[in-house]
Each structure stands twice: as structure tokens, then as C-alpha cells.
Amino acid sequence: MNKEWNWLKKRADIHPEKTAVIDGESGHKWTYGEVYKKSLSCAKMLEGKGIKSGDRVVLIAPNGVEYLILLFACRELEAIFVPFNWRLTVHELNDLISDCKPVLLFIHPSFLHLQEKLSMDAVAYDVGEWKEDIVFSAGKESLALDQPWMMIYTGGTTGKPKGAVLSYRSVFTNSANTIITWGLSEKDTTLTILPMFHTGGINALTLPVLHAGGTVVIYSQFKPQAILEGLLSYQCTVVLMVPTMYRAFIKLEDFQKETFPHMDVFLSGGAPCPVSIYDAFEGKGLPFKEGYGLTEAGPNNFFIDPSVAKKKRGSVGKPMLLNDVKLLNKRGNEVKCGEIGEMVIFGDHLFQYYWQKEEETKKAVRNGGLHTGDLAYQDQDGDFFILGRKKEMLISGGENVYPIEIENILSAxxxxxxxxxxxxxxxxxxxxxxxxxxxxxxxxxxxxxDQLLQAFCREKLAGYKVPKEFYLMEELPKTHVGKIDKKAIVEHVQNSRLFIDTTINEN
Structure with missing residues (x-):
């Protein structure tokens, strides 16, 4: 196959009246027919503004149906959809504008206060303006799979954000892989609360569920009680949240009361999940599991059955049907069972390149595989366990120390x-x-x-792994997508007073 067929159009042809998208906060619904027609109307507007193949079209907006409308409108003109992280400072947003040089920038009315400070003119919009009877005339049935479709900026925790360009092949393969391996169908309903400017919000479940003919319920704000009520009232079957969200979710009084009868699985991603969250779901008999992904690959790469995840907490399972994963040592050879190596991912879901960063692209993708920089090992059953970034591994007194091992112990x-x-x-x-x-x-x-924390760690960890110092923070700093920001923690620790010193004898 060398063409990407317009599956949204085909969904609109097959099930025009089926609900595709619901605004979780207002309850407003859009059918597949309406979403497709609005995307054509939006394409007509883009055409009128001179957008052509390869042009970058930026969106600054909270989660909403406009992400999908503009994404598929860009498809009609072979333009590149570029969602910006609206949580960034104006200075950071202008850096992104300078990097990708968009031809057009759309801004949600709630962010109009930014207009005067941005380094290019922004177009305010209203979804209602994209009338379904003003239709783009071309309506391309199929496009070359290697045509760029979207560009998502990486989190930038280890440096400046990089624009990861995803082709139709990348997005389609991730979607098909997810549908086939995870068993998604038109009966599924997911709730999207992760930011849609991030791959977890747009590519993890939103596009695969729509591709499968299901329904996506979109929320723009994370309010734990509202999310819980949304899962129940919209009869959701699958949801993806990050551990910081789950931590607040399981504290709700209604979480203890409800049985979530329609939920097939609760998914966690973005960061290692504490055992306390596993305990909360296991205590209620609810299916729960972790996944692993990144902007440059999918983000979906593994499958694990919740029954296996219950026994192997922290495992992400085995590679999905349409991709492969290898663990390589420094010499580029595969490691043995139980040995630690760098994860290298293979598949057609990989990103095409980093925008205007040829050398960084060559460094990331070598011999057909994406070198993730993440360390992992496989057990005797072939299930993968993620240990974290190579750059996060510590060497203390000549011994390798993996932060995630200590964090998992402390989470209890x-x-x-x-x-x-x-x-x-x-x-x-x-x-x-x-x-x-x-x-x-x-x-x-x-x-x-200090004594309690020290004793707790020493019960389960070798002496060289026990933290020598502990620092108290009301809340650990997070990145814009909800991950713990270790770079900010190092800066904080270096500039703050010692909370607890637990320097101990290493023998």
C-alpha cells in the first residue's frame, strides 16, 4: 500500500449519523458526517487564505473538536498541522513560530490576549464559522503515505523542543496497529483529557478510536470529579491518563463507590505508575495497565493484558503486531534475557524527521530503528520493563543506579x-x-x-541505592504534559536548603 485513503470520509459515508465527537463539558455532539463536512469547509477557508502543500498551519487552543477539523482540513491541501502547547510562555511560543515559520496561525478566543505579543498575526476563529455547506471542491480521496501531515513538538525536558514531523504513514500505522492489537471497534468510547497538542492526546486513542468508528469525548480541563462523571455518563470503555491525574482520581469518594461497568481498561502513560495506583484499581477489581510511547514512535508500541499487568506491575508487555522492539548494548548487539539495554523501536509508525534538524534526525534513527534513549529489560516471558532514560541512570561509587527502582519502592x-x-x-x-x-x-x-524513609528504603534496597539526601516539596514540578520535571528538581535541589540528610554507611 502506498496511498493513504481518507478514512474520515469513508466513515462519514458509512455512518454519517454516528456520533464521532462529544464536547464533554457542554455535551455538544458532532456526527462523522458533520466533522467531515466541517473539515471540508475549513479546507475551503484555508485555500482562500493561500495555503498550499507543505505550508505549516498552527493552532493554539484548548482541547476541542477544532483539532480534528483543522487536522483533516490540512489533509485536503497537503498542509502540515502544527498544534502549539498553549501552556508555554509567549517567549517560548515565539521561538516555535521562528522555528516552523507557519503561514497561518489560528488562535482560540480564550487566548486572544496573546495576539499582540506573538511575532506573527493570529486568526481568531469560531468552529461555528466553518459552515458545513461551504465545501472544499477538490476532496482528495488518497494521498502519498510519505506526505507530512502533522508536526508535534517534543516536551523539551532535555533541551529545546524539537518538531517531530509525522507522515500519513506514521499516523495511519499507529492507528491501525492500535485498533488491531488492542481490539478497538465502533463500540468503543474514549475520554480525551491529555492535551491534544501532545501525541498522547491526539494519537494515543483519539485518532485510533475515530478510525475504528467509535466515539471520542473531549474535555479541556482536568477536574477529577467531572472526569469520573464523564466516564460514567458517556459509558466510556477506555481512557488514558497520566499518573498525576490518576493520583487525584483515586482519591475521589465516588471512585470508591462506583463500579465503572462499561470500562474495559484504564490506561496509564507518560511516566512510571506508582504501586499505590495499581493497589487502588486492584482493590476494586478494575482492569488497569501501563503503556509506553513517545512522539517519535506512535506513541503506541506495546500490549499487555490487564490480568498480566496485575501480576507484573510496571511491565508494558510485548511489542504490538505492527512494530518491533529490540534492546541493544553499547556495541549495537542485542542483550540477553534479564540484561539491560537501550530500547530501539522499528516500524512504519516512526516519525519522518525533526524539522530542520538533519543531524539530530540521523542520530535518533539509525539502521531503520529509533534509538529512544530509554533503558529496559525483558523477563523470561518476553515482557518488557522500562527503567528510564539513559541520561537519568546514575553511577554512584562505580555502581549503576536506576532511579525508577528507588521511586517504585518509595511509592509504597x-x-x-x-x-x-x-x-x-x-x-x-x-x-x-x-x-x-x-x-x-x-x-x-x-x-x-529521615529515619523512617531511610529504614523503609534499606529494607528493600542495597545501601548504595538509598538516597543520601531527601528534599521536601509541596508538589514536584511537572512538564507541560504532566510528567515530573527532573531537570527542574535538580535546579531546585541545588538551590534549596537540605530537608533531610540521610547519609549512611554504604557497607
């Missing part, structure tokens, strides 16, 4: 909300293992906390 500590392990330069150890924690109801002056 009573009252612990969050924990993040980082390394600091140290003359004696090379790198010193330290930990930032957020604890519920902790008296900052409690002199016994």
Missing part, C-alpha cells in the same frame, strides 16, 4: 504523594543519589521522618 511509603530520584555531582561517590518527595500531612520539622 504511607502518605507519599510523589518521589523523584536524581543525581548530583559528588567528590566521593562521583554522583550522589538524592530524592525529592512530596508527603501528605508532613511536618517539615519532623526529625523522625
Amino acid at each position: 511509603y504511607p502518605g507519599l504523594l510523589e518521589a523523584a530520584v536524581v543525581g548530583l555531582p559528588d567528590e566521593k561517590w562521583g554522583e550522589k543519589v538524592v530524592c525529592a518527595v512530596a508527603l501528605e500531612g508532613l511536618d517539615q520539622g519532623d526529625k523522625h521522618t
